[in-house]
Amino acid sequence: MVNPASTDVHKRLFLYSHPRTRSNLFMRLLENHPQMVTKQYPFMFAFQAGPEGQWPEEKKAMRIQASHMSNEEADKKTYQAGLDEMEQLLAKADEEGKICTIKEHTVHLFDSKFINANISTPRREVPRPDIVDRKLDVVNPADVDVQLPVPNPTWLPDRIIASMSPIIIIRHPVSTYTSYIRAASVFGGTGLDSEFPLMATYRWQKIIYDLYREYYNKTDPEGKKDWPIVIDGDKLVEDTKGQMQRFCELTGIDESQIQYSWNPSSEAIDGVYRAFVGTIKESTGVIKKSDASKDMNIEEQMKKWTAEWDEDVAQRLKETVEASMEDYEYLYKFSI
Template identity: 50%
Template sequence: MAHADSHTRSSVAHTKILFFSHPRTRSNLFIRLLQTHPQILFNHYPLMQCFMRGPESQWPEELKEEAFKASGLTKEEGDKKHAHFTYQAALDDIEKTLAEAQEKGKFCLIKEHTAYTFDADFLRPYVDYGQRPRPAMVDHKLDVAGSVEEAELQLPSPPFPNPTVLPDRLVATMTPVIIIRHPAYVFPSWLRAAASYGASVDSPKFKIPGSLRWQRFIYDFYRAYYDKIDDEEKKGWPIVIDGDDLVEDTQGQMKNFCELVGLDESGIQYSWESAGRPTDNVKNAFIGDLKESTGVIKGLSFSRDPDLDEQVKKWTEEWDQDIAGKLREAVISSLEDYQYLRARCLQTSPDTLIMLGIRKSD
C-alpha cells in the first residue's frame, strides 16, 4: 500500500503530455480548462479519423459506410474526403506540434481516445473488427531536432510491449494522463449522445465506448514500463483523473495536476466566453453544453458509488428494459477496471500534493 507522501511535487517540467481520453468522462472539460492557459499547444484527436474513416481504417467497411452515410456521404465521397487521413500524416502532425511547442517554449498536449491508439489486431480479443492491415508508419523524428539521446530512446522489450500504433520512443518520452468516470454515468451518457447519428447499445460502435478496459490497458502498460526502468520520480504515475472529481473540486484538481507536470496553475481561467451551441447535430449532442457554458457547470447531484438497481430503473423509464439490461451488463463488466483506476486517481489534499499509487489495499 502506497502512503500519502509517495508522490511529491515534480522538479521536472513534463512538457509533452499524451492525454488518453474516453467518451463521456468529462475529457472535453479538462481540455477546455487547459485551453485557457497561454502556455499550452494542443493537437486534438489526431488518430480518430484515421481509425474510423481514413484509408487505413481499423473499422470494418460496413461501419465506415455507416459513418459516411450519417454525414450524408456515399462510400466513394467519404473515401475521397478522408483519403488524406493516413496514420503517417497523423504521426507527422503530432511530431510537428511537439516541435512547435518546443520551439516556442510551451507545453504540448496530444489528446486521443485511448482505443483509437490501438489497431484492430490488438482490439480483436475484445472487439472483432476482422482482419485489418496494421497502419504503415515511419518515425521521421520531426520533434527531436537532432537530439540523439531522445531519438534513440526505446521502450523495454517484451513482456511490456507498446500497445499503441505510435513509435516506442515517442510514447516513452511523453507524460501519460488518463481520465475515467464511473461507467454507470459514462455508458448511458454516450448512448444519449450517440443517438444523434443512429448508434445504439446493440451497435458494434458501442463496444469501444462501452468499456473502460482501454484505460486500464494504458495504465498497466505505463506502470510496468516505469517499474522496468526503475524511475524513482514516476512511482506514482501515470496521472489518473476522475471526471467527476474535476467537476466537484475543479481548482483543486487542476492545481494538483499543474503541480505534477510543472505548469503554472495561475495561467488557468475558470470561466470563459460562451461559444454557443454547435449547429452540427452530432457535435451539439457531444459538446453542446460545454460550448454554451461560461464555466464549470456544478450543482448536479450524483453519487460517487451509484446504486446500480436505481440506475437500471431510470434507464428502463428512459429507454426500455432490454436496453437497460444491456447497459447494466456493460457497467458490471467495467466496474473492476473503474475501481482499479479510481484507487489510483489524483487526489485533492488541503495540506500536501498527493498522487496515490494505490489508495487502498488490493
C-alpha cells in the same frame, strides 16, 4: 505560481481519454493557458472512418455524413497523417518553449487484432495501420532511437510513448456509458451495435496505466511514483480548482494561469460536434451537476434505461457497467 517542489516542467502531455469522461472540460481548462498548445483526436477519424478505419462500412458512411465531410476528405484521414500532424505540433511547441498536450481516445491507439483479444465480442479484423515514424518533432532524427524495456501494445512508436507524460481520465461507468449512447445516436450508435463494446470499457486505459507503471518501475520508480496521473471526471467537476492545483503541482504548470471561466464559442456547432462538445462549447465555466452514480442501485438504473431506450439496451448497459467496475475501481484508487 509553479510549485517550488516541482523540479521539472513536463513539456509533452498525452491525455489517454475515454468518451464522456469530462475530458472536454479538462482540455478546455488547459487550452487557453499561455504555456500550452493543444491538439485533440489526431487519430479518431482515421480509426472510425478513414481508409484504414476499423468501423464497419455502413457505420463509416454514417460517421462521414454526420461530420459533413466528403469521401475525398475522409480518404485523407490516415493514421500516418495524424502522426505527422502530431509530431509537427510537438516540434512547434518545442520551438516556442511551450507545453504540448495531445488528447486521444485510448482505444484508437490499438490495432483491431489487439482490440479483439481484449473484448468478448470480436469484430472484423483489419490490417494494422502502416505507419512510419518520420521523427518530425526532433532536430536530429538519426540521434533518436528509443526502445521500451516493456512490450508496447499500441501502434505509437516506442519513443513517442517514452517522451509523453501520461494522463488518464475516467468517470463512473453508469454516467459514462449512458452519456455515450445518447451522444453516439447522431451517427447510429445504439448500445447494441458492434462498436459499443469498444467504447464501454476501461480496459484500454488500464492497459496504458500498467504499461507506463511497468516502464517507470524499470527506469525511474521513485521519480515517477505519481505517474501516470489519473483524473476522475466527477472529482474534476466537484472540486475543479483543487484538482487542477494538484495536476499543476505534478506537471510543473503555472496554476495561476488556468482560466476557470470563459466566453462561449461563437462557431457553428452541429452534427457530431454538437452531440459530443456542444455543452462545453456553449458554456461559460464549469457546470456543477450532482452525479451520485457511485451510489446508484443498478436495478433502479435499469428501470430508467428501459424507459429511455428498451429492455435490450438496459440489459447491455447493466452488463457493461458490471464488467467495467473492476478496471474502473483499479484506476480510481490512483486518481488525484
